[in-house]
Amino acid sequence: MSAFISRGFAGHRRTPAEMASRLPPGQYAESGFPVLTAGPTPDVAADTWRFRIDGMVAQQQEWTWEEFAQLPFETVPCDIHCVTKWSKLGTSFGGVSLDALLPQAEPLADYAMVWSYGGYTTNLPIDDLAGGKAWVVTEHEGEPLPQQHGGPARLLVPHLYFWKSAKWVTGLRVMDHNEPGFWEMNGYHIRGDPWKEQRYWND
């Protein structure tokens, strides 16, 4: 906690107490769903979309859109937290748990680099992807995921800052070491736990 007090600041945009406990430090509740993308929006058609798991695995796997639609579908109620300070509380996504995908590939190592159409990458330990913590989602609040939010499919890892939830996701490479992805190379934290306020490199 800072000892510094900002002269004349009272703070009027306070979140109601019952919601405030769901806001990580330094975040504010946002009712919209802002779009933050580092480059042009990729145009990915569902019939050419693929999701692939490769790298240090026993069985490389790849799914088409149709094959993916056969996998068990879950609705995921969650709060999401963007490193740029907004959080969206009480939203939901729908898709396939990584627990239904990873075992088919049998990872032989502890880290993953997730990659997307358009060239975006982000790194995560397998521990942050397995055990009911991560999904490849194709719906937001019951509707097909809009293109600007990563449609047709994005990663969803709600317990980490939202840059880890890669839009237009197309693959996951299992690796034996933790290597920084796109934003992790460009200043954001290697893991990004919002409850520890791990925003930037030195946090």
Add this chain to the structure above:
Amino acid sequence: MERLTPVEQRAPGRWQIGTVTAIKRETPRVKSFRIALPMWMEHLPGQHYDVRLTAPDGYVAQRSYSIASSPLDVGEIELTIDRLEDGEVSPYFHDILVEGDQIEVRGPFTSYFVWRGEHPVMLVGGGSGVVPLMAMLRHRRRTMPELPMRLLYSVRSAEDLIYADELGEDAVLTFTRDPPADWSGHRGRLDEELIAQSAGSLTSGIAFVCGTNGFVESATGLLLDSGFEPQRIRTERFGPTGQL
């Protein structure tokens, strides 16, 4: 997106107490704040600082703001801030903060939407999206004025023009609503013709686009059509609240 060499891991990020040395009104809604920093460090044009406001009871609000100044302004930074009606931090800057006040900040942060001297450069800004682009323009004017860089700046009305006294021949303006009375330049939203005209031979280079998501979507579409490579278009978008 281009994969960039990461900047050396220096030591940004420590919270520090800056002092407001000057406040300039740019438009009825926008002011620029010069802030002197005890632990100033050189930034890259396009980077941002985080600001933290703390109330007496410990309540905290944080936001990020782009740096408008060149890193040649040693010891201080300039933040240009749009006042948002339903905001919490921007109204504090506008309504409460006066010269001599202290403000808690940390930075500079992130190294993607930054200009490192690549050229030619096309800058496309909508509204207060011009702020990080101004850091690039100002830095280029002071270091490499011969280097091809052009700003295409879309603004609603004459009274909304930020940095009005600094827009020279390297800037092309378009007014989407009310241009100045004697205006003979461009009107209306960005279109193919305006992009083609202002980009000229810059299409072989890099483009930086900043504004609302809608503005950025339409501008990047036009840039792609005019020949810019997708991996050489870097964007920064505001959320619906207008925060960077």
